[in-house]
Amino acid sequence: MATQTLHFHDRVDTALHDETLKTALERATTRFVGNRAGAIDALEDADGLRRQARALRANALSKLDELLVRLADQVEARGGKVCWAADGEAARRYIVDLARDRGVKSIVKSKSMASEEIHLNHALEHAGFEVVETDLGEYIIQLAGETPSHIIAPAIHKTREQVSALFEKHLGMTPTTEVPPMIRAARTALRQRFLQAEMGISGVNFGVADTGAIAIVENEGNARLSTTVPRIHVAIMGIERIVERFDDLAVMLQVLARSATGQKLSVYTSIISGPARPDEADGPEEFHLVLLDNGRSRILGGQYVESLMCIRCGACLNACPVYQAIGGHAYGGVYSGPIGAILTPLLQPDLPDAYLLPQASSLCGACQEVCPVGIAIPDMLLRLRADAVKAGKAHPVETAGIKSYALMMKNPLVYRAGGRAARLGSRLIGRKGRIRHLPPPLHLWTHGRDFPQPQGSQSFSEWWEERQKKGRTQ
Amino acid sequence: MSREQMLATLRTSLASNRAWLEAEAHKASHTPPPFVLPPADDLAAQFAAELTKLEGRVYQVADNEEALETLATLLEERQATTAVAWDLAEIGLPGLDKLLAERGVQVLEPVVRDEVRKAQLQVLEPAPVCLSGAEFAIAESGSLVLYHGPGRPRLASLLAPAHIAVIRSDQIVRGLGEAMARLRERYAGTLFDVTSNLTLISGPSRTADIEMTLSLGIHGPPELHVVLVQTP
Structure with a gap:
């Protein structure tokens, strides 16, 4: 922030x-x-798979109301709870209240863009809970007090030296420029966080309406731990992140992994349907699905659907x-x-x-x-x-600029005069085919890069007229 | 805001774009392809090659006896005295119980529930290996499909530094689409009746979050060993 x-x-x-x-x-x-x-x-048929992926997303959006009801009903039938959150405030309140009510102290989180969107960590920390981001990239930027800089690789802007310094300060790691010891230090520190946490919070890659499940993809295993080890699992899902059928995942998981990282599939795909059943040996005892609107229904009805x-x-x-x-x-x-x-x-x-x-x-x-x-x-x-x-x-300068541009383009005389003036000016200030400093307001362009100096002694329209005249005389 | 209010808002919004979305939805088939890559000669070899590329290890063995020998070596190398495991019957390798008993490997069957949850987790945490079976293996992506449930705990492929899985060659399918179709056929509407989790595993845990440098085992097992038994 x-x-x-x-x-x-x-x-x-x-x-x-x-x-x-x-x-x-x-x-x-x-x-x-x-x-x-x-x-x-x-891929044998990359275009075909892409067309299918688009059709499946359009299909899900076209019956979003119906699919959300199917998903929610099945989650509830299996003992899960569903929170319908119209905005970030509703989602934050539900999760904070839940954590308070269940006597939670420590929370582990796996990557969730929706939770970033509603600034969930801030709300949880403000309410006195200890929140640890467990995706390595997210953990690094949490220690640094920053926000993600990439959807898939949140900490790509950090160097290994910076990571080493953060781990030295927060984990007591011996400084190093080798990556493996940093990985070991993070694994050891975060593993105990998982084992101690009472609540795990995850995002959702795809809700699956017909089976009442959610799919979460990841490479590290932190999402598996977050959704398996703590007693309570809370999943936050943007309402649009849904597919109709279990089989749709066969298309979506493959295009997602290939497009994101070039993997055939992510290392781990967890398909989760409610809390652990009575005869299961592990898994959370409570499952909560937060369906987050937060402006999405507005987009659904507009030109950016x-x-x-x-x-x-x-x-x-x-x-x-x-x-x-x-x-x-x-x-x-x-x-x-x-x-x-x-x-x-x-x-x-x-x-x-x-x-x-x-x-x-x-x-x-x-x-x-x-x-x-x-x-x-x-x-x-x-x-x-x-x-x-x-x-x-x-911006007023931009508006004025566009207006004068329109005026010039509509009037041949002004256009020619302007062209001549610019040609003359560029000859005066250009050096070796490049212009390094343009006068205001055009200096905003040359502030970041050079402007190529126009070449030749006449404009295109002058050259064209000349050519036409020559053509007629031949 | 209640469920009904949120749905009402959604329906109002949808009204203006539903027709366009439906038209987009009809532009391609919704049936997923059973596989997406050109055919390979041999599914077992393809599976082994793909998983090896992902830094997993595959041991193609001729029969159960050879499988047990391979397992013995893997356990020996890790000096395992405990293992977080599925019910041995669910792994389905005859003689596995005897092998573990002979080697003095204690099988820790997770019961991570209720008040004993945190204490149980601390008991399981030091185990050097996880032992599991799998429902299917996918050749194109080198993946294991683990259908968790009673007797098939999730932690038995997650907690320890080494995950050893035993599968048979007739469990290998060509692509993800085929695996999902088979799951649906096998379990129809009951897929999530007695279990809450299905997990696909394609290689050991990995991250490239520090300077795009590939590193294994940040959270899940850094080692994945698959003992692949040839079916007669």
């Missing part, structure tokens, strides 16, 4: 000047992009040239990258500069290309930009 004290442009500026971050982002996104491409190419198909794989983050350069924190919200630039203004409209996020895109389309459910991200980014302008949120 600390990142929100800065304005979006300042956060971007900070990120662009952070060399460590730059290296980390390049390493992570290059690896993810390559792994994903390999995993998708290996497609964004609810998202399965949080992170492929669009890795593919995005803007994300690759600025990382997740610059976006300010919980969700980053191209899909975050859509979800944040829709789910967290109170963030003062959320409306700027759709600008953080060159509209190159790489995100849509890799999206496993084919969400039309660039199109939605454009529409969100239009919404912001209609809401009067455009």
Whole structure:
């Protein structure tokens, strides 16, 4: 949350000047992009699987009301409890009250973007509970007092030296630059947390309506421990994260793993249906499913409904040239990258500069290309930009600029005069084919990069006219 | 806000987009493909190759006797005197009970419930190995499908630093779609009647959260050994 004290442009500026971050982002996104491409190419019918995934997500959303009822009824029939949370406040209150009522002291959490979205940890800690994030990346950033910078790899912005320093301070580990001792230190410290915890909180990758189950994917085993060891399991699920049938998982689990990390399947997929049954030897005695709306039903009825198909794989983050350069924190919200630039203004409209996020895109389309459910991200980014302008949120300089641009484009005389002036000006200030400093307000462009100096002595229209004249004389 | 209020809000919203969503839903078949990769010659070899790529170890053995020898070596190497395990009958390897008795390996059957929960967990925690069977194995992804339930505790593939699983070659299916279809056929509507959990395991626990460096065993077992018995 600390990142929100800065304005979006300042956060971007900070990120662009952070060399460590730059290296980390390049390493992570290059690896993810390559792994994903390999995993998708290996498929016999990648396009077919993707079309199926999209159809299954659309199918689930089209009968969301009915499917949520089926899921909830079956969870309850098996002895679980369901909380219908219209907003973050309702979800937080339910979980805090539950923990108080059951005399909980210590809580372990596995990764859940929905819980980040409603700032659950803050509420639980404020109420006096000890909350430990157990996904290694989440644990690292919790120790550092930060927020995730990537959906799949929350701590990619941290170096091994930084992690070693954190573990030295909090776990008493001997400083090291080797990763294995850090892994051992974290395993030992977190294992006791699991064994002592009375409550485990998890997210949900897919609710399954026809079997009354939830599916959770992970690579570390912390979600398995969080949902098996403590007496109480609380799962938080965004209401849109549902599929109709058990068999749908056969498509969704494979596209999710391949798109996220290039794995064929995640290391662990847990499909959980309610609390442990009477004859089972382990598993939680209580199971609570929190169905979180928090703005989703509003999106469902609007022009951005497609964004609810998202399965949080992170492929669009890795593919995005803007994300690759600025990382997740610059976006300010919980969700980053191209899909975050859509979800944040829709789910967290109170963030003062959320409306700027759709600008953080060159509209190159790489995100849509890799999206496993084919969400039309660039199109939605454009529409969100239009919404912001209609809401009067455009910058005055930008509005003035666009107006004069429109004036120029509509009037051939002004257009030609403007073109000549710009050509003359660029010749005066350009050096070796590049312009390093443009006058205000265009200096905002050259602040971050050079502007190529226009080449040639005439404009395209002058050249065209000349060519036409020559053609006629021949 | 109550369930009915939230559903009412949802229905109102859905009204404006339901037709579009239904049209999108009809653009492709909803039946999952039984498998997604080109065919391989031999499912057992494919399973072994895939799991090996994931840093798991597969021991393809000819019969039960060889399986027991392999298990003996694995237990010996880990100097195991205790194991968190499924009911041995559920693992389904004749002679396993005798082997464990001879080697002095005490089988800890988890009973992690009620007031004894935390105390039981501390008893199980030091065990060096987990022992389980599996419902299916998936060749394309090198995965085990563990259908947990009475006699098949979840902790017996999770707690210790080494998980040893025993499967037979006729339990291998080609893809995830096939595995899920078979589960549905076998258990129909009763899949979650007496059990609350089904887990797919594809390799040992891993993380790349520190500088994208692959590391094994951050929470689950760093070692996964699969003893694959050839069915006659």
